[in-house]
Amino acid sequence: MNIFIVYAHAEPKSFNGALLQAAQDTLLTAGHAVVVSDLYAMPFDPVSDRRNFTAVKNAAYFKQQIEELNATEVGGFAPDVEAELRKMEACDLMIWQFPLWWFGLPGILKGWADRVFVMGRTYGGECFYENGVFKGKRALLSLTTGGPESAYRKGAWNGDIDAILRPVQRGILRFTGWGVLAPHIVYAPVRITPEERSAALAAWADRLRAISSEKPIDVGEY
Numbered sequence: 001m002n003i004f005i006v007y008a009h010a011e012p013k014s015f016n017g018a019l020l021q022a023a024q025d026t027l028l029t030a031g032h033a034v035v036v037s038d039l040y041a042m043p044f045d046p047v048s049d050r051r052n053f054t055a056v057k058n059a060a061y062f063k064q065q066i067e068e069l070n071a072t073e074v075g076g077f078a079p080d081v082e083a084e085l086r087k088m089e090a091c092d093l094m095i096w097q098f099p100l101w102w103f104g105l106p107g108i109l110k111g112w113a114d115r116v117f118v119m120g121r122t123y124g125g126e127c128f129y130e131n132g133v134f135k136g137k138r139a140l141l142s143l144t145t146g147g148p149e150s151a152y153r154k155g156a157w158n159g160d161i162d163a164i165l166r167p168v169q170r171g172i173l174r175f176t177g178w179g180v181l182a183p184h185i186v187y188a189p190v191r192i193t194p195e196e197r198s199a200a201l202a203a204w205a206d207r208l209r210a211i212s213s214e215k216p217i218d219v220g221e222y
C-alpha cells in the first residue's frame, strides 16, 4: 500500500514522535511505501487565505470555496497545497498522528485540513460521504491524550472519546468519502510507566502489521 502519514508534534523526542517512528519502521519493513508530512518540520503554513491559490477568480471579494472550485478547474493551487493534495490522492491509507488538543486537532493539523480539503477536488457536486471523492481509501486517527482512558467514557469526566473525535472522523474524513478505521489512542503517555509506553509502541506496531485487512468502522451520527 501507499501510506501517507500526517504528523503534528513539534518535538521529535515526544511520544508522538516515537509512535511516528514505530509506524514508519513497521510499515516499511512490511513492504509498504510511506510518505510523511511532518507539519512542524516542513514547516506547513496552517493559515488559510489567498495564499492557498496561484489563480484568482474574484479579486474583489475572497470566498474560499469559490476560489477552490476555480483552482480545481484551472490548476491554481499554491505549491504547498497542491503537494499535500497529491500525497492524499496517491495514498491507499492516510494516518494522522497527533496529540489531542482542546478536544480536537492541534492548530497546525486543523489548518492543514482547512487548506487541503478543498471544494471541487476533494468534495462537492454529488460527492459526499459514501459517494465521496476518497471512496475506497482508508484513514486512521492515531492520537495521544493527557487524560486517562477512564476520563474518556460516556458520562465520565471528559466524556465519550468517540463523540469528541466525531467532528474529524465524520465531518472531515467520512464527509469526503474515506473509510475510517478505529482510532488508535494511547491515553496519558505522560502518566504511564516506561514499560507501559514500550508496550504501547509494540501494540501500535502489531496493529499496523495487520492493517491491510482492517475494515472501516461506523463513525456515528449526531
Ligand SMILES: Cc1cc2nc3c(=O)[nH]c(=O)nc-3n(C[C@H](O)[C@H](O)[C@H](O)COP(=O)(O)OP(=O)(O)OC[C@H]3O[C@@H](n4cnc5c(N)ncnc54)[C@H](O)[C@@H]3O)c2cc1C
Pocket: 009, 011, 013, 014, 015, 016, 017, 018, 098, 099, 100, 101, 102, 103, 104, 144, 145, 146, 147, 189, 190, 194, 197, 198, 201
Ligand atoms: C494546547 C494543549 C491542549 C491540550 N488539550 C488536551 C485535551 O483536550 N485533552 C487531553 O486529554 N489532553 C490535552 N492536552 C495534553 C496532550 O494531549 C498530551 O500532553 C499529549 O497527548 C501527550 O503526548 P506527547 O507526545 O506530547 O507526550 P510526551 O510528553 O512527549 O511523552 C510522554 C512520555 O513518553 C516518553 N517517551 C518518548 N519517546 C519514548 C519511547 N520511544 N519509549 C518510551 N517512552 C518514550 C517521553 O520521554 C515522556 O516521558 C493538551 C495539551 C496542550 C499543549
